[in-house]
């Protein structure tokens with residue numbers, strides 16, 4: 001009991017500064033958590049984009065809309081069996097291509113239109129598909145697709161993210177730098193708090209040691225004093241995360257392809273915040289206690 | 294129990310022989326003995342007691358407690374040694390935000406006594422009674438007078454049930470009557486087998502209760518073992 005009472009010295013002497021320390025520490029911790037979430041989510045988005053392949057399948061001439069549908073379904077199924085991610089497909093019909101040509105290449109469009117039926121046979125119908133494939137699986141998938149009846153030819157490209165990759169990587173480094181800075185500020189804050197706690201608890205560890213108390217008993221008031229800031233700070237950060245930050249992140253994930261909802265931790269994130277803050281409090285008390293002895 | 298062999302103590306910056314606070318002390322104190330350490334102001338009484346309390350090490354020589362050479366003990370042995378020693382410091386510093394009772398119980402508990410809570414509480418109440426502090430039991434230590442604080446320090450020392458008591462001017466802040474009360478407490482503790490060492494410049498006390506006496510002067514120690522009539 002006396003140890004508990006001593007550990008609350010700082011709270012009794014200057015409650016304002018302890019509340020302030022808790023708030024600041026929780027804010028910094030929350031910043032770190034958010035930055036890490038963004039980083040993780042960008043990391044996974046980058047992986048996805050970098051591994052994404054585009055396959056274009058040209059259909060053989062002939063066959064009505066029904067057969068187009070069937071062939072497209074078969075292609076999607078066949079690719080899906082080899083892909084790591086769901087296959088996204090887009091069918092480009094003759095009408096689509098003609099509309100495109102009329103817009104961009106009017107002469108060509110006019111020529112084809114003048115050719116009538118024959119011209120239409122020249123216009124390609126294609127299915128554009130995107131999905132991620134593991135190394136080597138793309139070739140296999142393409143050769144399977146080629147065997148499907150009604151398929152004329154298949155074009156496949158490697159990653160289409162060649163240009164986006166470096167930009168995302170730059171963003172990631174920026175985020176890491178920011179994280180590092182905030183973590184440094186957080187640690188610095190804890191060191192300052194540990195010093196002020198050690199000052200307010202000076203004169204306790206000395207007698208305790210001389211009375212033969214173990215090193216941890218002598219440090220107990222400092223450790224507890226750290227915990228009395230670390231726990232509220234962790235709790236505040238956890239509440240702010242659960243009710244403000246996490247919903248915001250989730251909103252971001254649904255509206256932007258760059259973020260993934262699956263990279264936003266739920267209960268585990270809340271626990272990690274509380275634990276991290278508590279451990280910081282304990283560590284600050286233990287380290288400042290060893291400096292005093 | 295206590296063995297000093299050529300123990301000297303000087304402070305950094307004054308390494309010449311003449312500035313040694315304590316110079317080549319020799320002492321053997323057995324379990325259950327009682328020793329006065331007397332000497333004038335600055336004679337080195339506090340320094341000697343601080344070394345025995347393991348607060349500082351000798352600058353040279355060998356100091357052994359309970360058979361352990363203090364310059365070569367493991368931390369855990371040092372802890373065990375410390376649990377067997379109680380000091381009553383010359384400058385008492387209590388934890389001002391704790392009550393009198395809490396100050397004492399903390400000192401007792403740090404000794405690792407596995408006595409049940411009630412036993413140790415009863416013992417503390419008894420000590421407070423003997424020291425005339427019952428009324429102050431639940432008052433914060435910051436409210437105590439100098440003499441009262443000193444009595445709390447004495448209660449702290451005795452509540453630990455030590456094997457060795459090192460008392461530095463334990464009656465320095467007491468009126469003559471309470472001084473005798475405290476000496477009486479310490480003598481009783483000695484009778485029950487505890488080794489007691491009292492540093493004092495109160496020659497009246499030494500005259501009235503004759504015991505083995507060590508005189509400190511100019512860093513040297515002179516031992517008077519006989520318990521016969523007073524010679525000073």
Ligand SMILES: Nc1ncnc2c1ncn2[C@@H]1O[C@H](COP(=O)(O)OP(=O)(O)OP(=O)(O)O)[C@@H](O)[C@H]1O
Pocket residue numbers: 304314332333334335336337338339340341383494
């Ligand atoms: N930490 C220190 N640094 C330097 N000198 C010290 C230190 N501690 C004690 N001394 C010196 O050692 C000498 C002995 O001091 P000590 O406190 O042991 O005397 P004392 O016999 O207890 O005196 P008093 O009766 O006044 O309590 C003094 O001259 C003091 O100045």
Ligand SMILES: [Mg+2]
Pocket residue numbers: 338339340383461
């Ligand atoms: Mg002294």
